[in-house]
Amino acid sequence: MTRLVLIDGSSYLFRAFHALPPLTNADGEPTGALFGVVNMLRATLKEKPDHMAFVLDASGPTFREALYPQYKANRPPMPEELRAQVEPMIAIVQALGFPLLRVEGVEADDVIGTLALQGAAQGMEVTISTSDKDFAQLVRPAASNGGSIALVNTMSGSRLDSDATVVEKFGVRPDQIVDLLALMGDTIDNVPGVEKCGPKTAAKWLGEYGTLDGVIAAADGIKGKIGENLRAALPRLPLNRELVTIKTDVALDGGPETLAPRERHVEALRELYRRYGFNQALKELEGGGAGDAPADARSDTLSVRGTAAGYVKSSGAGDEAPDAALSAPGEYETILTQAQLDDWLQRLRQAGRFAFDSETDSLDPMRANLVGLSFCVAPGQAAYLPLAHDYPGVPAQLDRAAALAALKPLLEDPAKPKLGQHGKYDLHVLSRHGIDVQGYADDTMLESFVLNSTAxxxxxxxxxxxxxxxxxxxxxxxxxxxAKQILFSQVAIDDATRYAAEDADITLRLHNVLSPRLAAAPTLESVYRSIEMPLVPVLQRIESNGVNIDMDELRRQSADLSKRMLAAQQKATELAGRSFNLDSPKQLQALLFDELKLPALVKTPKGQPSTNEDALEAIADQHELPRIILEYRGLAKLRSTYTDKLPEMINPATGRVHTSYHQSGAATGRLSSTDPNLQNIPIRTEDGRRIRRAFVAPPGRKLVACDYSQIELRIMAHLSEDPGLVRAFESGADIHKATAAEVFGRKIEEVTPNERRAAKAINFGLMYGMSAFGLARNLGISRGEAQDYVALYFSRYPGVRDFMERMRREARERGFVETLFGRRLYLNEINARNQNLRAGAERAAINAPMQGTAADIIKRAMIAVDAWLADHRAQALMILQVHDELVFETDAEFVPTLLKEATARMSAAAQLSVPLVVDSGVGDNWDQAH
Incomplete structure (x- = not known):
């Protein structure tokens, strides 16, 4: 069938501009949007359409402005960085051979709509490449003559090609999309809809009344505020419908049959690709295939101010459109006989490395039962070994114990490299089924994370x-x-094979793409090889160890929290003069801002007064009620998250709580934890410390906590090389007192508690980019006084000021900052025109090297300590990691040895210009040890 591809050029230009970081070529010319569009065009050409067009909006007004002068009136002018990329984009489009269409008096949508209907009428398979929802009104399934119209959004990979797909996405059929848009309005185009009518309400009305005319006719019977809003909007709805309807009868010079691809202008492309640094495209132009791309083409091609790998969101791939071979379907086998298993064991032994994945009946790796395993030895060549499917009529499967026994020597062979995607889960599952996987060499989740944690x-x-x-x-x-979801053990084996074998196959394909990119960036590969991958089995062991919980203590704490919550509710009712629901943001909003007339200093994204924590803190000095509400919320959170929840999370098989650590959870490299989240237990409050008392050592054992002392400030001293800060740490003085003595011109023994508190706020505030305004609020002083404090600080520690400015400058120039060990944090907004976005990126540029280095250091410490513990696991276990702290459970008599060896390895995890100090404690519970 003849294929016609119509590209919504305006849509892709803007989406690529906002999706990509502010890239530049060697001459500093902006290239980000251009880069994204060019890759999308190259991908389109690889599909070899019979006819195609790249359609742009023409300059000047359209018929819609004549109908409604305010149409698109609220759109800001095109950013200069984007405007500079329009002409080179047009030049590349034409040099690639795309027919370029711009028709005055109408929008690109109307030109595309006209050509799409003409093409479908001629029996063509029409694809509209766009991210604009308005085009859903044009979707047509295949007609008797074969003609069809589909939408493909290469930003998200979604495809709309039938009534069902449109209904699934929008809740209405294609023929109802215009009416849906008329009711909703369009803020981008400045078309006002029915106030408070979102897509769900509009779809509901159209489901009940069929059409916009039906909704209009039924308006008098629609109750409530939304009914009032509808009736108020009735006069403008017919105009809305006309504005959002794509015109399909535009007079054009030729039809879709005239849009055959033109011959490429190779010389023009060569010059353009060289100018804008598109080296991979140039290599392809000169005869090299996509598979010949350098491992990290971007490091060779662009003067970078943005992300380094996998940043082209518009094409779905890294620095180029995906190779067709990478997206081809695989050939998958179901292993049901011993002969098949023997054959695959041989193939796995002969493979240089292989990918594997487990299928289970639970997301909790400490409770999941193994249902099957999948393996892949080469892209497209994978198999699924079902072991415990149990639905009626299930085919005979190999005995699980016997199959695992056959696989055990291979999976436990450290010389046979294996790879997975988030493989820590699979290591857990196999460990609980008697296999201690060795040789786990690569993890595609971590490869992606290290390449670009923010991508x-x-x-x-x-x-x-x-x-x-x-x-x-x-x-x-x-x-x-x-509610209808079944366990994987009940999935038909044929379906399970397609799903599970694909997992292993895609894992290997991803590794083949990501691994060369890491190899091309040695510092990143070092982070991956020396920190992230060795940490995987360490975290698996910590999670498996778990922690002992005192349920009786938690029950007592829950009862106490409940009493205090009730007292807070009673106090709040007394202050309000009436009863109200403290858990209802709507009731709080009405009480605080409508009745008590407190100022709404914080707004929601929709402009309503907020009742979140920041909003209540902002007005807590103006009335007692916000402080009581905050107290109530804090108590409620502790009860629901910890004192009530932790007993429910005790594993019945181990009698312990097992958290899950996430290596890719925070962009800076810090570990996060869930189920339970141990990182958020308050440490500065008595209630938080009480919860830590419920984490206890078993009889005859002790808990040992080892915590880095002021590690981020020490890293600041090292990175800034400020003599005063380095000297303070080398002397072993209280750093906050030392800072106060410098700032306030006193002897250290004369520093008052308030001066030390101010110095501490400055020390930590500057690390997190706190402004003078924030410092003033934190200390309860005037902004001018806070500014004087900051000025005094920088006068005494000029190296810190220089370091902060250097980080901002490097971030602007390179698009990223690095930790001491080479981990990168990309800052996409560092050159943003929006001041708030830019300021946030600058704060991150200052903090990320310190926070990220601290994360790297404790990870290195965990690896070193775990290696030492290998010979002492009967005597001591590493059971928790929280921020800069490691917690161990150990035999009482082994405490001195553990303290000596663990603190020594933690102190040696990095070589700084100041001492890396580790504080430690011992107790029967975590609070005592901390």
Missing amino acids: SRHDMDSLAQRYLGYQTIKFEQVAGKG
């Missing part, structure tokens, strides 16, 4: 779409969703 999500589905252009099978497609 995107690092789950398999997202990575497959981004780097391979591959749409994976989702779990819900084989197991259902919601």
Whole structure:
């Protein structure tokens, strides 16, 4: 069938501009949007459409402005960085051979709509490449003559090609999209809809009344405030419908049959690609295939002010459109006989490395039962070994114990490299089934995370779409969703094979793309090889060890918290003069701002007065009630998150609580934890310390806590090389007192508690980019006084000021900052025109090297301590990591040895210009040890 591709050029230009970091070529010319569009065009050409067009808006007014002068009146002018990329984009579009269309008096949408309907009428398979929801009104399934119209959004990979797909996304059919848009309005185009009518309400009305005319006719019967809003909007709804309807009868010089690809202008492309630094495109132009791309083409091609890998969101891949081979379907086998298993064991032994994945009946690795395993030895060549599917009529499967026994020598062979995606989960599951996996060499989640922690999500589905252009099978497609979702053990084995073998296959394909990129960036590869990968089995052991919990203590704390919550409720009712629901933001909003007339200093994204923690803190000095509400919320959170929840999380098989640590959870490299989240237990409050008392040592054992002392300030001293700060740490003085003595011109023994508190606020505030305004609020002083404090600080520690400015400058020039060990944090907003976004990126540029270095140091310490513990696991276990602290459970008589060896390895985890000090404590519970 003849294929016609219509590209919404305006949509992609703007989306690429906002999706990509502010890239530049060697001459400093902006290239980010251009880069994204060019890669999308190259991907389109690889599909070899019969006809195609790149459609742009023409300059000047359109018929819609004549109908409604305020149409698009609220749109800001095009940013200069984007305007500079329009002409080179047009030049590349034409040099690539794309027919370029711009028609005065109408929008690009109307030109595309006209050509799409003409093409479908001629029996063409029409694809509109866009991210604009308005085009959903044009979707047409295949007609009797074969003609069809589909939308493809290469930003997200979504495809709309039938009534069902449009209904699934918007809740209405394609023929109802215009009416939906008329009711909702369009803030981008300045078309006002029915106030408070979002997509769900509009879809609901159209479901009940069929059309916009039906909704208008029924307006008098629609109750409530939304009904009033509808009736108020009735006069403008017909105009709305006309404004959002794509015109499909534009007079054009030729039809879709005239839009055959033109011959490429190779010389012009060569010059343009060289000018803008598109080296991979140039290599392809000169005869090299996409597979010949340098491992990290971007490091060779661009003067970078943005992200380094996997940053082209518009094409779904890294620095180029995905190679077709990467997105091709695989050939998958189901292993049901011993002969098949023997064959695959041989293939796994012969493979240089292989990918594996486990399928289970639970997301909790400490409770999950193994249902099957999948393996891949080469892209597209994978198999699934079902072991515990149990639905009626299930085919005979190999005995699980026997199959695992056959696999055990291979999986436990440290000389046989293995790879996975978030493999820590699989290591847990296999360990609980008797296999201690060795030789776990690569993890695609961590490869992606180290390459660029801020680029995107690092789950398999997202990575497959981004780097391979591959749409994976989702779990819900084989197991259902919601209340009807079944366990994987009940999934038909044929379906399970497609899903599970694909997981292993895609893991190997991703590794083949990501690994060369890491190899091309030695500092990043070092972070991956020496920190992140060795940490995987360490975290798995810590999670498996778990921690002992005193349930009786938690019950007592829950009862106490409940009493105090009730007292807070009673006090709040007394202050308000009436009863109200403290958990209802709507009731709080009415009480605080409508009745008590307190100022709404913090707003929600929709402009309503906020009742979140920051909003209540901002007005807590003006009335007692906000402080009582904050107290109530704090108590409620502690009870629901910890004192009530922790007993429910005790594993029945181990009698302990097992948290899950996430290496890719924070962009700076810090570990996060869930189920339970141990990072957020308050340490500065008595209630938080009480919760730590419920983390206890078993009889005959002790808990030992080892905590880095002021590690980020020490890193600041090292990175800034400020003599005064270095001297203070070398002397072993109280750093906050030493700072206060410098700032206030006193002897250290004369520093008052308030002066030390001010110095501490400055020390930590500057690390997190706190302004004089923030410092003033923190200390309860005037902004001028706070500014004087900051000026005094910088006069005494000029190296800190110089370091902060250097970090801002490097971030602006390079687009990223680095930790001491080479981990990068990319700052996409560092050159943003929006001052707030830019200021936030600058704060991150200052803090990330310190916070990220601290994260690297404790990870290195965990690896070193775990290696020493290998010979002492009967005597001591590492059981928790929280911020800059490691917690151990140990035999009482082994405490002195553990303290000596653990603190020595923690102190040696980095060589700084100031001492790396570790504080430690011992107790029967975590609070005593801390």
